[in-house]
Amino acid sequence: xxxxxxxxxxxxxxxxxxxxxxxxxxxxxxxxxxxxxxxxxxxxxxxxxxxxxxxxxxxxxxxxxxxxxxxxxxxxxxxxxxxxxxxxxxxxxxxxxxxxxxxxxxxxxxxxxxxxxxxxxxxxxxxxxxxxxxxxxxxxxxxxxxxxxxxxxxxxxxxxxxxxxxxxxxxxxxxxxxxxxxxxxxxxxxxxxxxxxxxxxxxxxxxxxxxxxxxxxxxxxxxxxxxxxxxxxxxxxxxxxxxxxxxxxxxxxxxxxxxxxxxxxxxxxxxxxxxxxxxxxxxxxxxxxxxxxxxxxxxxxxxxxxxxxxxxxxxxxxxxxxxxxxxxxxxxxxxxxxxxxxxxxxxxxxxxxxxxxxxxxxxxxxxxxxxxxxxxxxxxxxxxxxxxxxxxxxxxxxxxxxxxxxxxxxxxxxxxxxxxxxxxxxxxxxxxxxxxxxxxxxxxxxxxxxxxxxxxxxxxxxxxxxxxxxxxxxxxxxxxxxxxxxxxxxxxx
Numbered sequence: 135x136x137x138x139x140x141x142x143x144x145x146x147x148x149x150x151x152x153x154x155x156x157x158x159x160x161x162x163x164x165x166x167x168x169x170x171x172x173x174x175x176x177x178x179x180x181x182x183x184x185x186x187x188x189x190x191x192x193x194x195x196x197x198x199x200x201x202x203x204x205x206x207x208x209x210x211x212x213x214x215x216x217x218x219x220x221x222x223x224x225x226x227x228x229x230x231x232x233x234x235x236x237x238x239x240x241x242x243x244x245x246x247x248x249x250x251x252x253x254x255x256x257x258x259x260x261x262x263x264x265x266x267x268x269x270x271x272x273x274x275x276x277x278x279x280x281x282x283x284x285x286x287x288x289x290x291x292x293x294x295x296x297x298x299x300x301x302x303x304x305x306x307x308x309x310x311x312x313x314x315x316x317x318x319x320x321x322x323x324x325x326x327x328x329x330x331x332x333x334x335x336x337x338x339x340x341x342x343x344x345x346x347x348x349x350x351x352x353x354x355x356x357x358x359x360x361x362x363x364x365x366x367x368x369x370x371x372x373x374x375x376x377x378x379x380x381x382x383x384x385x386x387x388x389x390x391x392x393x394x395x396x397x398x399x400x401x402x403x404x405x406x407x408x409x410x411x412x413x414x415x416x417x418x419x420x421x422x423x424x425x426x427x428x429x430x431x432x433x434x435x436x437x438x439x440x441x442x443x444x445x446x447x448x449x450x451x452x453x454x455x456x457x458x459x460x461x462x463x464x465x466x467x468x469x470x471x472x473x474x475x476x477x478x479x480x481x482x483x484x485x486x487x488x489x490x491x492x493x494x495x496x497x498x499x500x501x502x503x504x505x506x507x508x509x510x511x512x513x514x515x516x517x518x519x520x521x522x523x524x525x526x527x528x529x530x531x532x533x534x535x536x537x538x539x540x541x542x543x544x545x546x547x548x549x550x551x552x553x554x555x556x557x558x559x560x561x562x563x564x565x566x567x568x569x570x571x572x573x574x575x576x577x578x579x580x581x582x583x584x585x586x587x588x589x590x591x592x593x594x595x596x597x598x599x600x601x602x603x604x605x606x607x608x609x610x611x612x613x614x615x616x617x618x619x620x621x622x623x624x625x626x627x
Contacts, residue, residue: 163389163396163437164453164546164556166343168331169229169237179229183624189219193469194253194613196566197280200606207606211253212280213312215469215611220244225624233331240324243375247295248315248472250287252279275307284601285479285502287313288509294372294472297364301510315472316364316372321355323379335391342390351381353409358467360475360529363512377467378412379426381405389437396437396451403430406464413528414465417484417596420576423465423532431459435542447551453558455542462535465597468569469611475529478505478514480599483523487580487592493524527599536567540616556622566612570602 169179195213200206222244227237256272265271271278282289291304294316304312327349333341355376361369383404389396406426408414416424435455442449474480478501483493497520504511504518511517515526544558572595577583580590588594602609 163398165387166389169227169235171229173232180627181227183225185223185622187221187620189618191217191616193611196610198608214251217248219246238326246318250313251310318375322376323351345387347385362476365512378409394439401432427461427464429461433457449548451546453544457540459538466533471529480527481524484596486594491523531570532572534568537565554624560618562616564614568610570609572598572603
């Protein structure tokens with residue numbers, strides 16, 4: 135009877151990666167293992183496993199900045215983003231026939247929290263009150279953060295973990311933390327797939343192992359939302375982890391064992407679509423993007439096998455892997471989405487140009503000023519007297535295409551014919567990219583306006599918010615570091 139294994143997630147944290155499950159033979163790389171039933175004396179393969187992941191992510195939240203003295207937009211540092219996430223994932227794979235199997239995985243998020251702090255990483259650290267024309271500020275705090283300046287977050291911060299007094303927790307000038315997101319937990323997606331071994335080195339020794347898989351990741355958790363109105367009640371959406379995304383894709387893996395080396399290659403593509411009830415809403419009109427970002431990528435590496443006893447089904451292998459991935463063509467929950475969600479500065483209308491549903495710049499300024507004058511009011515939109523057309527922003531933004539590069543190092547210990555342990559770590563980084571990049575709209579959509587300019591409300595992109603999407607005020611992320619430590623224990627029956 136053959137053993138279970140699992141194709142390690144290739145996406146890192148933010149997303150849950152390609153969870154392909156597999157069975158074993160003594161000479162197969164993990165990425166090309168397939169549970170195989172009705173295969174000689176092996177009549178049926180059924181594999182169970184459980185994994186634990188600890189994910190840490192840090193990124194610099196950057197902001198375009200310009201003023202009359204600086205007409206060319208420059209990118210300045212503003213906040214530091216940190217996320218910590220604990221995930222437990224049960225898995226199953228069933229062999230249907232020779233080199234043909236179905237698999238499933240259900241990642242359960244035990245804890246997920248995001249925090250934001252002023253960027254004070256520079257050496258030497260110069261604050262605004264210490265700066266001069268020849269010695270510009272290099273560190274951020276309350277008096278020079280552009281996010282506070284524009285009213286996106288309160289001056290004295292917000293702590294979603296303190297439901298009784300969330301406002302004013304970070305007012306001291308020596309405080310680095312300025313915003314804490316809510317504690318989140320639960321389910322996001324169910325992973326299910328089918329894989330087939332096209333070629334098998336165990337059957338034809340001169341050929342490689344080649345596996346092709348079809349996979350679906352189906353949204354089963356309710357979509358996460360964020361509200362700052364938590365004083366009187368704690369909204370359930372503040373604690374969800376679902377993104378409301380279905381992903382359908384195909385992947386392939388090849389490997390060929392030569393003595394103590396087993397080099398391998400994998401490639402994948404997943405098309406993302408919004409699920410029913412998700413926050414990826416289609417407002418119609420001149421909206422430029424609706425669906426979440428899709429992704430495609432490759433990984434390559436080798437297994438190094440210093441110890442192996444085939445007769446007893448024992449093996450120790452060192453797994454080294456590199457990956458490159460592209461995320462493209464959509465919207466998403468960015469690193470700053472909780473800052474943006476329900477922010478008074480991002481109040482606006484999703485129906486521009488429709489009678490009775492307008493929300494002018496002066497209406498938005500009124501909400502912002504009310505929030506500044508009443509910093510502990512949990513619902514400035516409702517209490518500022520803004521017109522009905524002004525609506526809360528859900529935090530989801532257009533995200534520029536970006537690449538991810540990473541490295542995986544793991545130790546795989548096959549203890550017997552029936553048990554496998556895997557311990558490893560992933561380190562990844564993203565290229566710098568804008569996380570608020572909605573365009574102005576569609577020129578010429580209103581026949582009565584200038585066909586070359588977006589100068590009519592009927593032409594405006596309903597998801598655009600000038601305070602974060604206008605050139606000179608856009609947000610970006612850089613210096614991204616994602617690290618994941620994981621443990622897998624697998625049993626075969």
